[in-house]
Amino acid sequence: MGRVAVVTDSNSGITQGQAEELGIHVLPMPFYIDGESYFEDINLTQEQFYEKLAQEADISTSMPAVADVTDLWDRLLVDYDEIVHIPMSSGLSSSCETAQMLSQDYDGRVQVVNNQRISVTQRRSVLDAKMLAGQEKSAAEIKEILEREKFESSIYIMVDTLKYLKKGGRITPAAAALGTLLRLKPVLQIQGEKLDAFAKARTVKQAKSIIIEAIKNDCKNRFGDPGGENMYLDIAYTYDLEAAHQFEQELNEVFPNQKCAVNPLSLSVACHIGPGALAIGASHKI
Numbered sequence: 001m002g003r004v005a006v007v008t009d010s011n012s013g014i015t016q017g018q019a020e021e022l023g024i025h026v027l028p029m030p031f032y033i034d035g036e037s038y039f040e041d042i043n044l045t046q047e048q049f050y051e052k053l054a055q056e057a058d059i060s061t062s063m064p065a066v067a068d069v070t071d072l073w074d075r076l077l078v079d080y081d082e083i084v085h086i087p088m089s090s091g092l093s094s095s096c097e098t099a100q101m102l103s104q105d106y107d108g109r110v111q112v113v114n115n116q117r118i119s120v121t122q123r124r125s126v127l128d129a130k131m132l133a134g135q136e137k138s139a140a141e142i143k144e145i146l147e148r149e150k151f152e153s154s155i156y157i158m159v160d161t162l163k164y165l166k167k168g169g170r171i172t173p174a175a176a177a178l179g180t181l182l183r184l185k186p187v188l189q190i191q192g193e194k195l196d197a198f199a200k201a202r203t204v205k206q207a208k209s210i211i212i213e214a215i216k217n218d219c220k221n222r223f224g225d226p227g228g229e230n231m232y233l234d235i236a237y238t239y240d241l242e243a244a245h246q247f248e249q250e251l252n253e254v255f256p257n258q259k260c261a262v263n264p265l266s267l268s269v270a271c272h273i274g275p276g277a278l279a280i281g282a283s284h285k286i
Contacts, residue, residue, distance in 0.1 A: 004133040004142065005080040006285070007072065009064065009095065010040040012122040013090035013236065013266045019032065024130055025072060029268050030062040040267050049267050050239050050275055061268050063095040070102055073110055082139035084129050086146070088115040089190075111139040115150035118190060119266055120234035120281035124153070128286050142222050145286060152284035154218045155196060155238075156245050158207040159275025164185065185286040187211060188273075195272075208247060212254055223284050228255045232283045236265045239275035247278050 008014060019026040026245040028039035031049075046227050062140045074159035076083055085103070089098040095116050102112040107275065117125050161185070170232035185207040189198040190256050198214065201207035215233070220226040233255060244262050251260055264270075265279065 003081050003136065004139050005076045005083045006126060006129045006133060007076070007083055007085045008122065008126045009087055011118050011266045011268050012086070012126055014126060014265050016041050022127070022130060024126060025076065029266070030064060031271075032062060033057050039080050039282060043068045046264055046267070047239055048240075049254075049270070053271070053274065059271050061271060068097065068101065069099060069228065073102075073220065075105065075110060077106075078284075084111050084112065084113060084133070084139040085239060086113045086115070086126050086129060088118045088122060097109070098274060107138070110144040113143050113146045115146045117150065117153060119155060119269055120236050120279070121153040121155055121190075121270045121283050123263070124232050124234070124281070124283040132180055132250060132286075145158045149284065149286055150217055151191070152223065153282060154215065154222075155279055155281045156211040156214050157188045157190070157195075157202070157273065157277055157279040158189060158204065158211060159186045159273050160204070161274050164272055164274035187214075208250060211252060211278070213243065215251075215282050216254060218282055223282070225284075228258050228282075228286050231257050231258070232281075233260045234281040234283070235260050235262045236279040236281065237262070238270045238273065238277040243276070243278060247280075253282065 006024040007027065008024065010029045014026050014028060028042045031038040031040065031044060033052050065229060073083055075215065085099055087099050092275055096112065099112045100114070103112045115125055129142050132145060170171055183203040185204055186197065187199040187201060187207050189196055189208050199210050219228045219231055223231060234249065235244055235248050248260050248262055252258065265277065
């Protein structure tokens with residue numbers, strides 16, 4: 001019998017196949033596309049998603065159904081003593097609050113982590129949880145460590161188009177029109193709970209430079225680690241893998257001692273920012 005099972009959702013960017021290899025469990029995030037229900041990485045691939053996005057399909061996200069969450073927990077608790085559940089940031093979805101409420105019926109055997117991360121930094125929390133479970137930490141201990149370290153991370157994202165931010169109501173139509181006219185490439189940030197504006201660039205090259213400088217500044221001044229030796233650096237992208245690998249080369253020139261992972265952004269993020277986005281996540285190593 002295993003001691004602690006690690007559960008997350010597909011906002012982490014961890015696919016079902018990767019989850020099986022890692023020995024963790026991933027709840028697929030539901031999508032509604034033109035009124036039909038889909039689940040990320042179950043019956044909705046990255047390619048299908050971007051095809052539907054290009055066709056101007058009506059796409060919305062949702063939380064996992066309560067029964068899907070509790071059914072997974074119930075199955076796991078047959079073989080495990082405890083569960084540590086790591087959902088997406090409570091500032092970006094109510095799925096964390098819902099999971100916390102549901103866990104109250106499990107007599108402490110399910111610990112829900114509110115560490116306010118998403119995408120590549122959430123992924124790092126999941127991998128950290130798996131490492132800590134391997135060190136015989138209890139679910140409560142893992143929760144305490146991850147929540148203590150929750151703000152030791154940053155994400156910066158370059159958006160190729162303002163179209164999807166406008167569609168999701170995150171910027172006004174007037175701002176989107178002006179930004180499109182000026183061909184701006186907004187740089188957004190996720191620091192804990194929310195997706196916020198960070199800077200505006202005229203070109204992709206300038207936007208990438210802004211992101212790399214922001215990560216350098218965080219490593220030096222916020223994390224006290226100028227060379228990034230004690231950081232995980234992760235590149236995420238939407239749709240364009242070739243551009244992501246080019247960005248990886250540029251980042252490796254700045255942090256030559258780092259091995260950066262490259263993964264697609266979760267579709268729940270991608271639906272708000274569209275294709276052609278590039279991001280860097282930095283997470284302090286536990």
